[in-house]
Amino acid sequence: MKIKITSDTGCDLTKDLIQKYNIGLLPIPIFLGDKEGRDGIDVHLPDLYEYIAQTGQLPRTASCNPAEIEDFFREQLNSDGGYDALIHFSLSSGISSLCQNAMTASGEFDNKVYVVDSLSLSTGVGLQILRACELAKQGLTAAKIFEDIMAQRKLVQTSFIIDKLKMLYKGGRCSALALLGANLLNIKPSIIMKDGKLGVGKKFRGKYLNCVLEYVDYIMETNPNYDRSRVFITHTDMDDGIVEAVHERIKDKFDEILETSAGCTIATHCGKNTIGILFYNKPTPDAE
Numbered sequence: 001m002k003i004k005i006t007s008d009t010g011c012d013l014t015k016d017l018i019q020k021y022n023i024g025l026l027p028i029p030i031f032l033g034d035k036e037g038r039d040g041i042d043v044h045l046p047d048l049y050e051y052i053a054q055t056g057q058l059p060r061t062a063s064c065n066p067a068e069i070e071d072f073f074r075e076q077l078n079s080d081g082g083y084d085a086l087i088h089f090s091l092s093s094g095i096s097s098l099c100q101n102a103m104t105a106s107g108e109f110d111n112k113v114y115v116v117d118s119l120s121l122s123t124g125v126g127l128q129i130l131r132a133c134e135l136a137k138q139g140l141t142a143a144k145i146f147e148d149i150m151a152q153r154k155l156v157q158t159s160f161i162i163d164k165l166k167m168l169y170k171g172g173r174c175s176a177l178a179l180l181g182a183n184l185l186n187i188k189p190s191i192i193m194k195d196g197k198l199g200v201g202k203k204f205r206g207k208y209l210n211c212v213l214e215y216v217d218y219i220m221e222t223n224p225n226y227d228r229s230r231v232f233i234t235h236t237d238m239d240d241g242i243v244e245a246v247h248e249r250i251k252d253k254f255d256e257i258l259e260t261s262a263g264c265t266i267a268t269h270c271g272k273n274t275i276g277i278l279f280y281n282k283p284t285p286d287a288e
Contacts, residue, residue, distance in 0.1 A: 001084045001085065001139075001141050001142065002082070002083045002084045002085075003083060003084065003085050003086070003087060003136045003141075003142050003145070004022075004024060004076050004077060004079070004080075004083040004085070004086045004087070005021065005022075005023050005024070005086075005087050005089070005129060005132050005133050005136065006023065006024035006025070006026065006072070006073075006076050006086060006087070006088045006089070007023060007024075007025060007026070007088065007089040007090070007125060007126075007129055008025065008026040008027075008028050008064075008089075008090060008091060008098055008265075009025055009026065009027050009028045009038075009039040009040050009263050009264075009265060010028055010039075010091045010096070010098075010121055010122065010125065010263070010265045010266065011025075011089065011122070011123065011125040011126045011129060012122040012123050012125075012126060012234055012260050012261070012262050012263050012266060013123065013126045013129065013260065014258075014260050014261075017126070017130070017258070021129070021130065021133040022080070023129060023133070024072075024076040024079070025040070026064060026069065026072050026088075027039050027040060027041050028061055028062070028063075028064070028098070028264075028265045029061065029062040029063075029064065030042075030043040030048075030059055030060070030061055030062075030264050030265070030268070031059060031060040031061075031062065032047065032048075032051045032059050033051070033055065033057065036062075039061075039263050039264045039265050040263055040264070043059075043264050044264065045236070045237065045261070045263075045264060045267055047264075048264050048267055048268065049237070049272070058268060059264070059268045060268075061264075061265050061268055061269075063096060063097045063098045063101055064098065064101060065101060066101045066102075066104040066105045067105075069098075069101055069102050069104075069105035070105040070108050072105075073086060073088070073105055073106065073108075073109060073113050074109075077109070077112065077113075084112070084142070085112050085113070085114065085141075085142035086109075086112060086113045086114070086142075087113075087114045087116065087132055087142055087145060087146060087149075088102055088106070088113060088114065088115050088116065089116045089118050089125050089128055089129050089132070090102050090115060090116065090117060090118060090125075091118065091120075091121050091125065091265075092117065092118055092119045092120055092121060092193070092196040092197070093117045093119075093196060094119070094195070094196035094197040094198075095121060095196070095197065095198060099115065099117045099118075102115045103115045103117075114142055114143070114145075114146040116128065116132075116146065116149050116150065116153070117153075117196070118153060118156075119153050119154060119156070119193070119195065119196035120153070120156050120158045120193055120196075121158065121193065121198075121266065122158065122160075122234050122262060122266050122276070122278065123232035123234045123258075123260055123278045124156045124157075124158030124193060124278050126232060126260070126278075127156055127230065127232065127278060127279070127280060128149055128152075128153060128156065130230070131148075131149065131152070131280075132145050132149055135148060152280070152283070154195075155227075155280050155281045155282070155283060156278070156279075156280055156281075157219065157223050157226070157277075157278060157279055157280070157281055158192070158193035158276070158278050159190055159191060159192040159193065159201060159215075159219055159276050159277070159278070160190065160191050160234075160270065160274050160275060160276030161188055161189070161190045161191075161204065161211060161212055161215040161274070161275060161276065162188065162189055162190075162191060162270050162271070162273075162274050163188060163208050163271075163272070163273035163274065164271055164272075164273065187203050187204070187205050188203070188204045188205070188206075188208060188211040188212075188215075189201070189202075189203045189204075190202050190203070190204070190215050190218070190219075191270075202215070202218055208239070208242070208273065209239075209241065209242055209245060212242055212245070212246060212275060213245060213246070213249055216246055216249045216250060216277060217249070219277055220250070220253065223279075223281055225281050225282045225284065226253075226279055226280070226281050226282065227279060227280040227281060227282050228253060228254050228255055229254070229255050229256065229280075230254065230255070230256045230258065230279065230280070231250060231253075231254040231256070231257055231258070231277055231278065231279040232258050232259075232260060232276075232277070232278040232279070233246055233247060233250075233257060233258070233259045233260075233275065233276075233277055234259075234260045234261070234262055234275070234276050234278060235259075235260075235261060235262060235274060235275035235276070236261070236262050236266070236267045236270065236271065236272050236273065236274045236275075237272045237273070238272070238273055238275060239273060242273070242275060243259065243275065246275060246277065247259070250277065254279070262274070
């Protein structure tokens with residue numbers, strides 16, 4: 001069975017991984033004022049930061065409509081001589097309407113298109129994509145891969161630590177009081193995904209590098225049953241030395257460490273100096 005794996009640009013996979021696994025990408029619309037572009041095609045991180053610096057305003061993200069996604073699915077199914085089925089990974093339905101729009105579009109393809117609500121974002125989606133690609137290589141059918149991914153998606157640990165709350169505040173995702181308190185107390189919050197939605201996790205205080213390493217230690221301590229086969233270190237633009245320090249902190253805990261930069265979709269909402277570690281946990285005996 002010839003299976004195509006696709007996602008939107010919110011998955012934050014590197015170009016090398018996209019090419020290696022031949023993943024089809026649906027660009028998410030990004031608005032810089034009235035100007036519309038596509039994440040990773042017309043709009044890149046330098047454009048994002050330049051716009052913010054010049055205007056003091058935040059870019060806006062938008063969803064592709066079902067008709068646009070239907071066209072994307074059809075193009076992908078017909079590429080490379082044609083595919084028998086397509087599995088599409090979407091940003092969590094709890095944070096974006098992209099997933100529901102993709103599900104609507106999939107109804108036009110006689111059960112050839114499977115849409116995964118990842119319950120995640122960024123490389124939390126990417127982890128699931130790579131798992132699906134590896135299962136497809138093993139010869140599993142699209143239905144079996146979809147079943148596996150859906151059963152395992154809640155095991156993905158997705159979290160980040162944020163240096164400044166300014167962009168979350170401008171985007172309406174935190175209050176002025178929270179912003180003021182974080183600034184006065186030098187608080188660096190972690191953002192953790194649970195059941196497909198984002199929430200504030202543990203808060204750290206002090207020098208940012210120290211907070212980042214405390215965040216890494218906290219995530220590892222609270223996820224003792226982690227799968228050591230793969231981890232993503234995913235980040236926006238970072239101060240010197242922070243990414244390297246995170247890599248050093250976890251180098252003995254995982255077999256494969258993949259570093260990626262967040263795209264415009266994620267960076268729009270969190271800004272510079274945001275970093276996270278993302279990995280699968282193992283199933284517990286009760287979950288099996």
